[in-house]
Amino acid sequence: MRVSVVGSGPNGLAAAVIMARAGHDVTVFESADKAGGGLRTDAFDGAEGTFDVASAVHPMALASTFFRSFELHRRIEFHLPDISFAHALVGRSAVAYRDLDRTADELGRTGEGWRMAMRPLVRHIDGVRALSGLEITPSLATAFAALSLATATVGFSTLRGEARALAAGAVAHGAAPFGSLAARFVGAVLAAEAHATGWPIPVGGAHAIASALVDDLVAHGGRVVVGHRVTDIRDVWQPGDAAFFDTGPRGFADIAASTISNRYRAALGRYRYGNGASKVDFVLSGPIPWSDTRLREAGTVHLGGPEREVSRAEKAARRGHLSAKPYVLLSQPTRLDRTRLPAGSDNEIVWTYAHVPNGSAFDAAEVITSRIENFAPGFRDLIVHRESRPATFFAGLNTNFVGGDVLGGRVDAAQLLTRPTSTGLPWRTPLPGVYLCSAAAPPGAGVHGMAGWHAARLALKSVGQALPNLSLT
Ligand SMILES: Cc1cc2nc3c(=O)[nH]c(=O)nc-3n(C[C@H](O)[C@H](O)[C@H](O)COP(=O)(O)OP(=O)(O)OC[C@H]3O[C@@H](n4cnc5c(N)ncnc54)[C@H](O)[C@@H]3O)c2cc1C
Incomplete structure (x- = not known):
């Protein structure tokens, strides 16, 4: 199956790794100049040394x-x-x-x-x-x-x-x-x-986590295209394909505007920051x-x-x-x-x-x-x-961080339970084979890969496949 992943944060990469290991043809599209989303380590501008641009400490x-199965340690x-x-x-x-x-x-x-x-x-x-x-x-x-x-x-x-x-x-x-x-x-x-x-x-900075994920993806036949912003879902998904959106609800609503109902679009628009x-x-x-x-x-x-x-x-x-x-x-x-x-x-x-x-x-x-x-x-x-x-x-830097909300959405009791919309399987969208997998989907913010894990599990289930082994050997 052709699989597109839009966004290379930890959740997008988690979905990509799982789908590639399950034998699918995976391409990740990332608008930034390097993969990783919030897992980004850059050199200082004007001093020696590197710093974590976003996430730094990873409980x-x-x-x-996901990370335990992937044996990140x-x-x-x-x-x-x-x-x-x-x-x-x-x-x-x-x-x-x-x-x-x-x-x-x-x-x-x-x-x-x-x-x-x-x-x-x-x-x-x-x-x-x-x-x-x-x-x-x-x-x-x-x-x-x-x-x-x-x-x-x-x-x-x-x-x-x-x-x-x-x-x-x-x-x-x-x-x-x-x-x-x-x-x-x-x-x-x-x-x-x-x-x-x-x-x-992580020794060396947060990007080490992104590198481990990208290396595994590539080792299983996948690829990452950086500097590529996806603006229209029809460029990355046709019926029969799978597509994972490591984007916020508003970002997804814009990209999928031509294919989703006004009702679903309005529901995505109610997501708060x-x-x-x-x-x-x-x-x-x-x-x-x-x-x-x-x-x-x-x-x-x-x-x-x-x-x-x-x-x-x-x-x-x-x-x-x-x-x-x-x-x-x-x-x-x-x-x-x-x-x-x-x-x-x-x-x-x-x-x-x-x-x-x-x-x-x-x-x-x-x-x-x-x-x-x-x-x-x-x-x-x-x-x-x-x-x-x-x-x-x-x-x-990242359209998921609306207004600089680095957690990708307001954390409150209501939105902990109904993110991004109030449905039983919130990673699923009304479009067959299209999934939301960013921090705006459960379990929410942080570097855990679990939104990607859930979305990939649903995609595999829909074609009768189980989760693949993710371990190192
Ligand atoms: C300052 C800061 C500090 C943080 N500290 C911590 C911390 O210490 N520990 C922790 O666990 N978490 C921390 N976080 C939160 C953590 O970084 C995020 O929760 C996590 O990265 C979310 O992962 P994600 O996969 O949902 O998406 P993201 O990491 O947000 O990545 C999404 C990617 O999708 C790309 N994208 C979006 N739209 C498109 C498009 N249309 N086309 C192509 N690409 C697209 C974006 O460029 C981005 O690279 C911090 C975040 C920030 C900014």
């Missing part, structure tokens, strides 16, 4: 059914920091180690609440993954996990002090309306992964001088202060304003991965972004610099180079 790349190397994430506070910060007990012990008096909320989730991590769409075989663990997740999401609101701040950072990470059930659910899942497996960082991201990448002459020196070894740091500050900042962004003290996500990959810098360099690379209103052209360089300085006095003096990319940059 789901070791957890999802055997194809590329990951660093797994002992500290999955930390929440910077003035004075003593809150730290989430891979080791749950160490986390709870170091949280002091507030640690017991964290231990009680997290232990059942870590114990039933397969169930947590099934509930969040990363794992496809629900088991008895799913039922326990459902109960534990419900308890944890409520439990988050009863935490105190440092533990409460740690939870607030995880909750804000998913960019759902702060304090909502959806936000707490996403925060609890991310925190559970932090303790169960960790938050891995969330906050944007304004990103700043730094080259420093040395490690960030965190007041709490434990943070030097953290893979990811949430900068937000106490919960009320995180809440204020997140609510302001949602209302279309930017807080002077925004919630910032920060990763410091070169604490472990020195391949991103020239040999012998003592520099450090730091990746950050802040949540800003959708469509904002705001340059966050100064506000993020000051925010880091709050928790690491002297940070500013170490800056060798700084590159800033507002939300409008991401909207231009």
Whole structure:
């Protein structure tokens, strides 16, 4: 069967790999100059070293059914920091180690609440993954996990002090309306992964994941055409073919305008977008001088202060304003991965972004610099180079990131359950053999390949084929 995949993000490539391994003739069309979508690592413009343009830290790349079947861990190397994430506070910060007990012990008096909320989730991590769409075989663990997740999401609101701040950072990470059930659910899942497996960082950068997928595709007869924007579905799909769209619902509606009904088009048009991201990448002459020196070894740091500050900042962004003290996500990959810098360099690379209103052209360089300085006095003096990319940059880079919404769609309870439209098999479109497989389809944002996996499974089922073996050998 002739198979076209429009878009080469992790979901598009997942679908492509599966279809090629099942013996089909696969071509991936990508409008950007290289494959990978959000898996993009570029050289700095004006400094030595490389940085991740979009995704940087990949909790789901070791957890999802697709990547586990694909044996990604055997194809590329990951660093797994002992500290999955930390929440910077003035004075003593809150730290989430891979080791749950160490986390709870170091949280002091507030640690017991964290231990009680997290232990059942870590114990039933397969169930947590099934509930969040990363794992496809629900088991008895799913039922326990459902109960534990419900308890944890409520439990988050009863935490105190440092533990409460740690939870607030995880909750804000998913960019759902702060304090909502959806936000707490996403925060609890991310925190559970932090303790169960960790938050891995690929050696060399996110593009290593894209390269592993492209290599496998090519090894099984597929091809990727870059610099090719698909504008009309009739150029890539005829009845009898299969086509996978790693595009947002609006992008698909435009491309398929000639072939879909007005009703379906209107349904796709109702899909909503969330906050944007304004990103700043730094080259420093040395490690960030965190007041709490434990943070030097953290893979990811949430900068937000106490919960009320995180809440204020997140609510302001949602209302279309930017807080002077925004919630910032920060990763410091070169604490472990020195391949991103020239040999012998003592520099450090730091990746950050802040949540800003959708469509904002705001340059966050100064506000993020000051925010880091709050928790690491002297940070500013170490800056060798700084590159800033507002939300409008991401909207231009990738049409899936509408208004700079880097999660490809608003994360809230309704849209978690009905993305991109409210149908039983949301990857399927009314056109036979045509599937939606981007982060706008379940299970949503992040690098897991599961939307591609679901779409490919449906396509194979329709021609009586089972999923092929995806393992390395
Ligand atoms: C700043 C930022 C930080 C992030 N951080 C993380 C992180 O740390 N961890 C994590 O897991 N996730 C992170 N994400 C989110 C993650 O990158 C996305 O959720 C993920 O890449 C979505 O994958 P996808 O396959 O759905 O599509 P995408 O990665 O969005 O790729 C879609 C591709 O389709 C192409 N395309 C679209 N329309 C067409 C067309 N008409 N013709 C041809 N090509 C087309 C686009 O150019 C793009 O390359 C981040 C994203 C950003 C931007």
